[in-house]
Amino acid sequence: MKNKIANAVSLIFVPPSFTIILFTFFAFLFETELSKKIIVILTALTFGFFFHIILFFYLRKKGMLSDEDASIKEERTFPYFVATVIYLSGFAILLFFEVSIISIAFWFCYISNTVLIMIINKHWKISAHTMGATGPVAALYFVIGWKIIFVALLIIIISWARVQLKLHSIPQVIAGALAGFISTFLQMHFIINSF
Template sequence: MKEKIAKFISILTVVPIVALFSITLLYFNFREDFKSCGWYFYSIFFLTIMPLLAYPLKRILPGFKDKGRDGERKLAFVLAVSSYILGTALVFILKAPVIVEKIFSAYIASGGMLAFINKIVKVKASGHACGVSGPITLLYHFLGVPALWLFLLLPIVFWARINLKRHSFKDLVTGTLVGILSTVIALGFF
């Protein structure tokens, strides 16, 4: 039963699902800042739908089909970062509203820093922890103190990821710090 609960928590806190929640919360609180629902759907497409495509694509792409969970994780990361890069480039080319620029800047910074920490520095940082702490930091930027209660989700994420033996406590703390710091840095440019 404990493992099923941990899996459920892990599914609910996968980065694209947290992005969907965060973008939707921001849209309903700052609808006028999005200028139109088109930018809301644009954000959902690049930050939720594109990264989630990794899960069905893993079943049909030859290079990932037989690699199990590892292949799924790699494809999810590649699709997410590619989608963040393309989405962010288009945000600035198409002159998106500032709120959308901030959202994409935070995601590209987090994805870039996470990739750097994991691939170059060779320190394992949790994508789940980064994908929860970064958006909470983004929500705090826009919503202020009422968003701080969302940080209470992190111990639940930690518990689930440790119970599933996906990460150590150090991996989770590192991922959390990457999410918070990269988001703060990205928002500092505005």
């Protein structure tokens, strides 16, 4: 029963799922023009969610990922590289349409954090799930402050699920959570205060 719950949590809270939620929130909070709201949401849907899901299923079909959790760390490098290219494409679109600096800064974090996790993954299997969850939490914290503290419970649940499924150790989920939060918060602070 525990494994079924953990599996459901892991499936629902894959890193791309946070992309849609947060960028939709940012679109309505920061974009003053309807066209820019649409651009932000569509970019998040296509370059932040759909293309990554399509990539995953393609790699599974081709046998380049041995299981649905990409549990072998050596198999993760190529998907991370392609994901970086996808994020760069989305970043170019957001820049072209001159959307809010908040959305641009946070999208940049997706690029840099994917590169960071790709580098770390060569040596150690850090948790992309917890990193992918705490990055958005850091962005929300940057924007609205401590009001989002309740989301910390979600991070704990995701961490438990990954450990319960024996896909990560406790240090790996903690490292992912800390790396995602600290990296995103510092980058957003720097970018927004610089531009």
